[in-house]
Amino acid sequence: MARTTRRPSVVRPLRVLVLAHEDLIPPEDRSARHGGSIPPWRTEHDVLEALAALGHEVRPLGVRDDLQVLRTALEDFDPHITFNLLEEFHGVALYGQAVLSFVELSRRAYTGCNPRGLMLAHDKLLTKKILSWHRVRTPRGHVFPFGQVIRAPRGVRYPLLVKSAIEDASLGISQASVVHNEEKLLDRVLYMQETYGTDVLAEEYIEGRELYVGLIGNARVEHFPIWEMTFNDWPEDQPRIATERVKWSAAYQRKRGIRTGRAEGLSPALERDIVRTCKSVYRALGLSGCARIDLRLDAEGRVWVIEANANPDLARDEDFAESALAAGIEYPALIQRLLSLGLAWRPPWKDSAPPSS
Numbered sequence: 001m002a003r004t005t006r007r008p009s010v011v012r013p014l015r016v017l018v019l020a021h022e023d024l025i026p027p028e029d030r031s032a033r034h035g036g037s038i039p040p041w042r043t044e045h046d047v048l049e050a051l052a053a054l055g056h057e058v059r060p061l062g063v064r065d066d067l068q069v070l071r072t073a074l075e076d077f078d079p080h081i082t083f084n085l086l087e088e089f090h091g092v093a094l095y096g097q098a099v100l101s102f103v104e105l106s107r108r109a110y111t112g113c114n115p116r117g118l119m120l121a122h123d124k125l126l127t128k129k130i131l132s133w134h135r136v137r138t139p140r141g142h143v144f145p146f147g148q149v150i151r152a153p154r155g156v157r158y159p160l161l162v163k164s165a166i167e168d169a170s171l172g173i174s175q176a177s178v179v180h181n182e183e184k185l186l187d188r189v190l191y192m193q194e195t196y197g198t199d200v201l202a203e204e205y206i207e208g209r210e211l212y213v214g215l216i217g218n219a220r221v222e223h224f225p226i227w228e229m230t231f232n233d234w235p236e237d238q239p240r241i242a243t244e245r246v247k248w249s250a251a252y253q254r255k256r257g258i259r260t261g262r263a264e265g266l267s268p269a270l271e272r273d274i275v276r277t278c279k280s281v282y283r284a285l286g287l288s289g290c291a292r293i294d295l296r297l298d299a300e301g302r303v304w305v306i307e308a309n310a311n312p313d314l315a316r317d318e319d320f321a322e323s324a325l326a327a328g329i330e331y332p333a334l335i336q337r338l339l340s341l342g343l344a345w346r347p348p349w350k351d352s353a354p355p356s357s
Contacts, residue, residue, distance in 0.1 A: 015076055061073050143200055150190060165199035170247045212292055292319065
């Protein structure tokens with residue numbers, strides 16, 4: 001059956017403020033975008049390009065540690081909507097949602113997840129507690145608070161995967177992140193705390209297939225095809241995990257045969273279970289706009305939720321956009337959908353009056 005491709009219909013031109021980190025505003029010379037390396041500003045480039053192609057009036061705004069530049073842009077440019085690509089503020093990942101709270105308090109429309117959902121999803125231990133309450137299967141974990149004495153917890157089951165409790169994008173994850181004994185655990189926790197200055201999470205490592213599911217919507221949630229990262233030229237003695245190098249080095253991806261694409265060989269019942277689980281996560285965390293749920297499928301066919309990414313990478317050739325394309329949604333249409341969802345979003349804890357525009 002031929003795939004039906006949904007393209008954006010004729011849309012009303014909007015003033016769109018694109019909010020990103022100051023260092024990620026694309027340069028005028030973007031020739032490296034299609035080179036062998038992955039430029040750090042590729043997402044910003046792709047979104048700006050798509051918005052312009054859709055006919056919107058676009059203004060990129062770089063923010064680092066000063067909210068006054070955002071206040072000024074909101075007043076002077078008076079955008080209909082802010083397209084949020086900001087993932088941190090003042091160098092702290094958790095502060096990103098606070099910036100979006102400022103936009104919301106200004107009664108302005110924005111794209112992506114609401115601030116409360118961002119905060120819950122960023123805190124990986126809190127996410128686990130909420131999901132456990134909702135009987136969603138997730139690996140057991142233990143947090144090592146930054147600045148406190150590091151002690152090995154009792155009764156843990158090795159191997160464990162050690163990572164930042166709040167950072168995304170596989171920051172700090174390497175083969176050394178999977179530890180098999182107490183000595184390696186304590187060494188890795190200390191390294192992560194000293195290097196990244198955050199609380200550290202050690203969770204049970206689940207051997208299995210690496211799956212992702214993109215979700216989009218507010219009250220009504222739509223899912224994209226189940227996606228999988230495959231490790232086609234990988235040493236048998238190394239865990240198959242999405243390390244920082246796997247995620248960000250194009251040369252390493254080619255060397256190790258790292259590919260992502262539609263997950264094959266899943267039974268209809270298992271696909272329904274995976275989708276149902278992901279939508280449960282979306283609703284349990286109060287997410288909106290869009291998200292990507294990261295999963296593991298073990299040898300027994302059990303689905304484990306690893307984490308919820310409430311601010312997924314929106315680059316044209318990343319998993320979220322590629323899985324949307326597999327569902328028949330071309331990239332410009334996807335970006336327009338995010339704008340429409342942002343304009344339609346109303347915080348349930350506020351009145352229903354529309355944001356100013």
